[in-house]
Amino acid sequence: MEDFSLRHDARQPAGGARKMAIVGVVASGNLEVLVERVVPERECLVEIRTTAEGFGAVWNAVVADFVDRYSPGGLKFSINDGGARPDTVSLRLAQAVRLMEVEQ
């Protein structure tokens, strides 16, 4: 297992008012993303715990693109990863942001 966290500045706060959401499951090639509105609204924090070691550069690229595209300010993403492919990671992150925008 490998742990690391990535902190980014965000252009603007994420939409919606929901405090917490979770998507995905931890399985081979899949991951869960727990998202919480707990950091300053111009920041974004992604904490990753993954079974696939040595992919730090790819995680960096995926998360940087994600933050650039969705500007999820104020959100902390906690990821348990079962070795998902980068496109699956992007998809789950996008799903997590969308869930936070849904009225509850």
Place this chain on the structure above:
Amino acid sequence: MATWQLEREARDARVQAGSAVAKGKIVEARDATRLLEAIVRPGDRVCLEGDNQKQADLLSAALLSVDVAKVNNLHMVQSGVVLPEHLDVFERGVAKKLDFAYSGPQSARIATMLFGGKIELGAVHTYLELFARYFIDLTPNVALVAAVSADRDGNLYTGPNTEDTPTVVEATAFKDGVVVAQVNQIVDKVPRVDIPADRVHFIVEADKRFFVEPLFTRDPAAITEGQILTAMLAIKGIYGPYGVQRLNHGIGFSTAAIELLLPTYGEKLGLKGKVATHFALNPHPALIPAIESGWVKQIHSFGSEVGMENYIRARSDIYFTGADGSLRSNRAYCQTAGLYACDMFIGSTLQIDLQGNSSTVTTSRIAGFGGAPNMGADARGRRHPSEPWLKAGQEADPDGHVLLRRGRKLVVQIGETFGDKNVPLFVEKLDALELAEKLNLDLAPVMIYGDDVTHIVTEEGIANLLLCRSSDEREQAIRGIAGYTDVGRGRDLGQVQRLRERGVIRRPEDLGINPLDADRSILAARSIKDIVHWSGGLYEPPSKFRNW
């Protein structure tokens, strides 16, 4: 005086020798090896019918058991190297040289034997190419084929898996060769005559049915969201805009997803009747929902598929069937159809390089080509116009003279940027090149050449290579849809952005597709059982695909 009928005399002598173990044309299964020892000569070219699906397994075993002092150094000329026996004959010294097209399950062993010098390789062909050579310089002396039944005269009924048999028999029987058929049973009257008796010299009644592999069944339960997204991109970004009606699909999960999205997503886009109406295609179970929803008008098939027999019989408006009602497939005709009469091929591959060359070869596996290169190649001899063909030609050469400009077949590679076990689809250098260097081949085994590929579809978007004007643009277009692979991360961001503005690269959002909508709930069938229901119970899947 010159003698001009030596081959005929030799053939008659072989048949005469074989008759010693036959009653009429009929040979007992236990005498099959003796028959082969009588009719096969050292150094003969032999076609041991190994097709994509159907296997003359009894005759394979019989050939493997011959006395090597009598039968040796054979030159095997067969499309499929599928059974272990197909390679065992080389280990034993029965055979020496090999010309083939496809080696699916034996791909690792064939590579090892080539490296070890156990096999002298002629060439790896496409199906159509090998069939063509049967009539020029690889004509078999002996053909060992498989059929469902024979009558006592030797008329053969091949059943739905006719596949290569007519081509092999044509080349052999009409050039003074000997044809031996293994059949599941001998009957008084065959349901239909696929091969006339005067082309068949011996019949062996097998003790069990010949082996057929269900190669074209894809369980919808295994289709992923990523594959659904690529399928949505292909339908909305290629099928629709080009109006592709005549096409061939590969056997991967992305194309299975396309088949299962036609009646749902395709319907919503208003494409019914406008695309995907005529196919050169094996009877894919995944296409049943589209057929039942009225999308498909006609399908011609290379072979058949296990479990589809009753469905095909009941849907003769769609499939080609014989007087007996069962499917008539024919690989040579269907390959020709795919090459000349289809406007699009769409399929997946294992590796794509920076110019769009693709290959399914890895350094330890030589899977052969099968039919994909014929499907996935522009037919330079094509002369009839069609809308998608002309539109693709116009995109490739917008300044050319309208009446002199060639059209282009759409050759689409579809896949996810990372495949099985997170192996990247895009590479700087194909493994096929490394293999060619290691084996000293004159030609690297490239499945589809980059200059034939028109589009590449991944979950990141579509690259339209027809619109690229330089090899540098091509490379950036490919990098621009290669996701987070090393190739993808090596892109020039500015150039990719400009290609996107020109429509060379189209992202899901450019096509109005939200990746979050790529959900399994939009598949017309999500399980094999769903497909069975769509078929009204006519489709009978093999046990390994059941979960009920």
Place this chain on the structure above:
Amino acid sequence: MSTTSMQAAIAPAALTSWYEASARTRVRLLLDPESFMEFVGPEKREVSPHLKVFDLPEQFDDGILVGHGSLGGSSVLIAAQEGSFMGGAFGEVHGAKLTGLLRAARDIGSMPVLILFDTGGVRLQEANAGELAIAEIMRAVIEARSAGAKVIGLIGGRAGCYGGGGLIAGCCSALAVSEQGRIAVSGPEVIETNRGVEEFDSRDRALVWRTMGGKHRRLLGAADAFVDDTIQAFRDAALVLLEQVGGFELSTLTNEQVRLEARLRDFGSCADAVDIWTAEGVADAGAVPALPVNQFIAVADHVRRISHDTR
């Protein structure tokens, strides 16, 4: 058939496959809209204390969610296992969450419990804790029922309901199962490993399903309701079972004993599920696996009416 995404937006529960849905989706669509309130949710990060030792990934809810919600306007307690995380297997935290829920049901006394099983049994990496959890849960089910709570099991997930899950299911007031649901203690591979392929060929998928699958469990009377593979169908079945299930008395257990003895007497010599169905009076037993849901329910209701005085 006309399942489309467009319709999915209108009536999700009716068009969402139970088999394919995650535990969270099942709970969300099974209960009345927006009524679910989770206990010890993922944000609490109550993960397994054992998986780290094996360098295995954790899941924030340890593969089960428990909570409270309403079903048809009435309050229910609910637990759902996530079959995709470690096969839905019971570990220490996973088990404790279900035990706690059932004890709450015992203390309240009148609020029913829905258990959405999806499990291969006990998690190997925390086997002792898992086995203890199974025992605690079985006791807690019985205590909850004794206190007046109905405990309904819903089974139709990818992992089936195996091992300790099969034992717990046997303690419930009633079970609803779909064709995809399998209920047993020993799984196909376990039987084959211990007794040989002649006894049970785990790769014969048709054999696995007709021996352990939902249709067989319904025809045997082990499951009280057979439903289509949609969340709506499970919701409807849960509502009906909550209406029908009787109280939990000594007579319930003695009736159950009589039922089980009769089952052994009538079918003990059958070698295959098809023989049992034939013995039960199913006209064309061989055709049962292929029967569509509605036709099967008609056949099942004809040959075996469920009496709710047992369990």
